[in-house]
Amino acid sequence: MFKCRIFIALLSRPTVFSRRKSSLGLWNQDISTNIKLDIEKHWAKEVLCNKFNCKDTFYVLPMFPYPSGNLHMGHVRVYSISDTIARFQALDGKNVVHPIGWDAFGLPAENAAIERNILPHIWTETNIAAMKKQLIQLGFNFDWSREISTCDPKYYKWTQYIFLKLFENGLAYQCKAKVNWDPIDKTVLADEQVDEIGCSWRSGAKVEEKILTQWFIKTTKFAKQLYDGLTSKNLENWKDIINLQKHWIGECNGIVVNFHSNIRGKQIVFDVWSSDPYKFIHGDFVTMSKNNVMIKDLTLEELQNLKCYNPITKRDMLVYVTDNLSYPEGRDVYIACPSVDPEDYKLSLSINIPTVDKNDIVDTHSENRRAIDIATKNNCGGHFVSSKLKDWLISRQRFWGTPIPIIHCPHCGIVPVPYEDLPVVLPEISTQETKVSPLSSFKSWLNCKCPKCSRDASRESDTMDTFVDSSWYYYRFLDPNNDKKPFDKEKLIGVTPVNCYIGGKEHAVLHLYYTRFMSYFLHSLGLTPTQEPFKKLLVQGMIMGQSYKTKNTGKYLPPENVQNVGKEYKEIKTGEPVVVQWEKMSKSKYNGENPQRLLSTYGCDTTRLLILADVPPATSRKWSDATLPGVLNFQHRLWITIREFLMHKSNGNLSNIKVLPEKEFKDYENKLWNSRNYFIATATYHFKYTHKLSVGISRLQSLTSVLRNNVPPEIIATSKEYEQSLAYLIIMLSTVTPHFCCELWAGMRSASNRICDTSSGIDWSQEVLQQRWPVVDENYPLSFQCKVDGADRCDLKIEAAKLKSLDLNEALQIVLGEKAVIERIKHGIIKTKYELYPDCRAILHIYTNRQAKLKQNLILE
Incomplete structure (x- = not known):
């Protein structure tokens, strides 16, 4: 009874670090949703204030959202991924840039406003406020000081500025064209915005053909550069996205020349x-x-x-x-x-x-x-491009978009708006009016004076495609308050290209192509230090929900209207057979999941852990509550691990604990040492390099199992290895569940007797979010693999300190002493590739003539 009282008193007492936030001290209770929610409330400010002032910058950029008003599971997934990567990089000693903003113009907002009889800017501002609240509730550590919105005149002023630069350089032009007309949204669509069966990407309506005078951006002038740029070694992890981009651009095997005709x-x-x-x-x-x-x-x-x-x-x-x-x-x-x-x-x-x-x-x-030289010299073409690639049609015949800064004068023709007159802002609509019409209907706004001759003229009534707004926002994030120019080049140096860009595969052609073009164009003006906008792409898969639809009519049904009869599904009301399948989440398909329900039921940390566990980011996620028990159990095991750690630490004299023989104690410590280093190495590999976060999380779960697998109380109470392994586990998991780990750390820190011991790299005077990501011990043997023609041939062990400095020639010499490798390279080596992941592993790829001969034989057959 006496010891129990001491234990409870220890668990409930505040930490001795008065300048640091203390634990809630609820270790004698089993973890529950209410406790999790209390923890999240308790640590909310600390989780959102994780800043480091480091020399090296790491730019993590998730695609900014359209403000629809409520987060969906796709949002939760992409921002959980970006936040985890950002938190890892911060722990790894980087000065992280992790911004957020709003892709706020466009048809969805305008149509939604019309349906609700409110103004687009009011609808958009309301939605931004709601979504911002949810993002903060989820504990995403965005730098809100960089927040931008494309519908803010302070932003689209610079979109218009860039348009004028395009116009000055002959890359923005107006011409008559056969266009795709959306009869529902009553606007033109680019070819890329029409699906393979000829329907609008937004409304789903069958697209009609019309002949209209439209504005284009001459993206084709940069086609060859954009195509060749895809082979750059600076692009990491683009995988099949390279092929998608190459297919869209096409082989640039011809040139274009601009002919004239008087019609x-x-x-x-x-x-x-x-x-x-x-x-x-x-x-x-x-x-x-x-x-x-x-x-x-x-x-x-x-x-x-x-x-x-x-x-x-x-x-x-x-x-x-x-x-x-x-x-x-x-x-x-x-x-x-x-x-x-x-x-x-x-x-x-x-x-x-x-x-x-x-x-x-x-x-x-x-x-x-000679023909190319003449065309280039006379500025009438000469650029290499594929026959199928067209210029970017940017005209949109609606209201809620960036106005095109052009004036049409009966005497001077097409006249650009002077830079000093930017921004050309949208006309105001009174809140009493609540009527949204095409920009062409605002006659008083259209009427203006020509900047050249001062005679009566008319403004351009088309607005820009929203992809123009989103083609350069990643640069504005780095200088969001600049009122002299779009951004200062000096603020981009050392920060761009973006280290890791995260978004859906559905944007791998359109958005990425336009973004790359804009980056190349801005670089050609000397405004940016690099051509490519993004170094590494992380393309996340969709969130899929289980849908139910009647077999005969294809009508979607809510899950509660369906019953399982043996191996079949039927509609309860009619008994009609029902088809069950996994599809992209949608309200109309009744297969969505409301993030707010998850936040209320399980808390944000559990939600984040749930969305990241089991499935790597690039893979589509089949949403099911079936994965919940594993996640909840993981958190429960960690909770009781800290509880037991505190309990055994409090038993100072160890009078009731069996004293282990020295050899057995050492054996336990050696096992913990091996496990700690192994799981640090493999977790680091996946958090830092492959970004298979689910695999990294599984390594942390495995380390938890090691710490809970019949470990004697004496080890828990006195082993430095045990304490270090547990501390490192909490540090690594804090990237995924920051609130929960703040509480685990505060509890563990209250019992640690190694406050001043910095040999492990742990500073117990600081919170978990101010620690550094753990690294393997220098004498730990790491994996050095050799693959010949794609097949594993040897897996050697090299101490971490030596592996860091191992180069290609040294690596090749080592494997040439291995029999399994020698036997496979007798046909001769034609190429090698060496991958070094410090503190994780190294992989040497060898390609031989044997592989080339096999390919040749296959072709002949």
């Missing part, structure tokens, strides 16, 4: 693409498809007299309208050179074009180069 008194500029640039010098005629937008309304007489101006030769060329050839993919204009190209000669005969029957001898290589 009904108007000068029209159109692009001519060719994989044989010499044809721009020696070509005889141009053909156009009957479906070409520019000629669709022309009369037969106009078509028969059609000409175009070739800026390379500075002469007119005849244009023939025909579909009697296979145009290059994505093109409906072709330049022909029948005097050199036999296929073009056949074409001229097939459509009765009079040509000279001759074969010119042309040095196509040098003429190709």
Whole structure:
């Protein structure tokens, strides 16, 4: 009874570190949701104030959210991933940049506002406030001092500034085009925003074709650079995203030249693409498809007299309208050179074009180069691009977007808004009006004076695609309050490219392509230190929920309307067979999960642990409560581990504890030493390098099992190895469950007798979030693997201190002494690749001629 009282008194007493926050002292109680919620409330401020002033910066960037009003499970997942990585990097001694903002313009907000009869800015601001509260409730350690919102004039002023820079450099232009028209949202969509069956990515409506004058950004001018940049060694972990980007851009095997044509008194500029640039010098005629937008309304007489101006030769060329050839993919204009190209000669005969029957001898290589040089010099094209890639259509015919800073003057034509007049802000709508209309309907806002001639003019009524706003935000985060320019280049040096960019695979083509283009463009102006915006990509999979829909009609049903009958599912009301499948979470499919329910029922730490455990970030997550017991049990085991640690530490004289023989004590310590180092090495590997956080968490669970597996009380009470292993476990887990670990640490610290012992790297005078991520002991043998043609051939052990300095040549010499390796490289080595992960492992890849021969035989077969 007496000892029990001492134990309870110890557990409930405040820590002796009065300048540090104390434990709640609830160790004599079993962990429960109420205790977890109390812990989270108790440590909330400390969890959100984890700052380090370190030399090296690590930029962790999750995609910023559209403010819909409530977090969904996809948000919880992506920000749990980014916060864990950010917390790891902070513990690893980095000055972490982990910003957040709002992708706040666009159709969803405008449509939602119209449905609710409120104004878009009010709807957006309300949603931002609600989501911000939830993000803070989840304990995500964002740097809110960097918060930005794309609908804030202080932000979109600089989007307009960048547009003007594009315009100045001939990369923003207006032309007539066949466009994708969304009949529901009543706006134009870029090709990328139409799915494979021709429906809008937003409304789901069948897209219609229209011919409108639209604004474009000439992304194609950077196509070759963007394509080649994908092979850069500076890109980490892009995996299949590289192939997606390459497929979208296409092989840049031709050039574009801007031809001119006078159609009904108007000068029209159109692009001519060719994989044989010499044809721009020696070509005889141009053909156009009957479906070409520019000629669709022309009369037969106009078509028969059609000409175009070739800026390379500075002469007119005849244009023939025909579909009697296979145009290059994505093109409906072709330049022909029948005097050199036999296929073009056949074409001229097939459509009765009079040509000279001759074969010119042309040095196509040098003429190709000459054509490119002329086009580049005259600023009329010459850039390499694939035939299928189109320029970025950015015009949107709605209200809630960044106004395009252009003025149309009857006398001066297209005139850019002067820089000093930015931002061009959206017109105000009174709160009594609550009516949102297209920007083109605000006549008083449209009317203005021309900056050149001061005569009456009109503002551009189109707004920009929201992807323009989100194509450069990662730079603004680094200088969010700059009112002189978009950002200061000096603040980007050493911080960009972004070390780790986290987002969904659905953005791996559109958003990433536009973002890379914008980064390359800004770099070409000398505004940024690097071309590529992101170093490492971490593409997270979707959260999938189990849905139920009737077999015959396909109607989705709520789970409560479905019953399980043997191996089948049926609708309760009708008995109709039901199909059960995993799909992306959606309210309309009744398969969503409300994060607020999880927060209220289990707390934010458990929710974060639940979302990260079991499945790596890149894999789709099938949401089920079935994983809850494992997570809850993990937290329970940690709780009672600290309880037992405190209890045995309080029993100072150990009178009731059996004294272990010295050898047995040493054996336990050796086992703990091995386990501690092994699990630190493997957890570090996955938290730091692979970002398979679920695997890292499983290593921490395994270390917990070691600490709970029949460990004698004397070891718990007196072993430095045990105390160190438990402390390191809490430090590592704090990246995932920061509140919970703050409490575990405060409890453990109250009983530690090693306050001044810094040999372990632990500073007991500081909170767990101010510690450093543990590293393996220098004499611990780490794994050094050798793979030959992808197969494991040896796994050697090298002390951590030596492994850190092991280079490729030394690594190769070591494995050449291994029989299993020698036998496999007798065909000769053609390539090697060495991967060194300090304090974790090293892997040497050897590729031989044998592999090349096998591939060759496969091709021949």
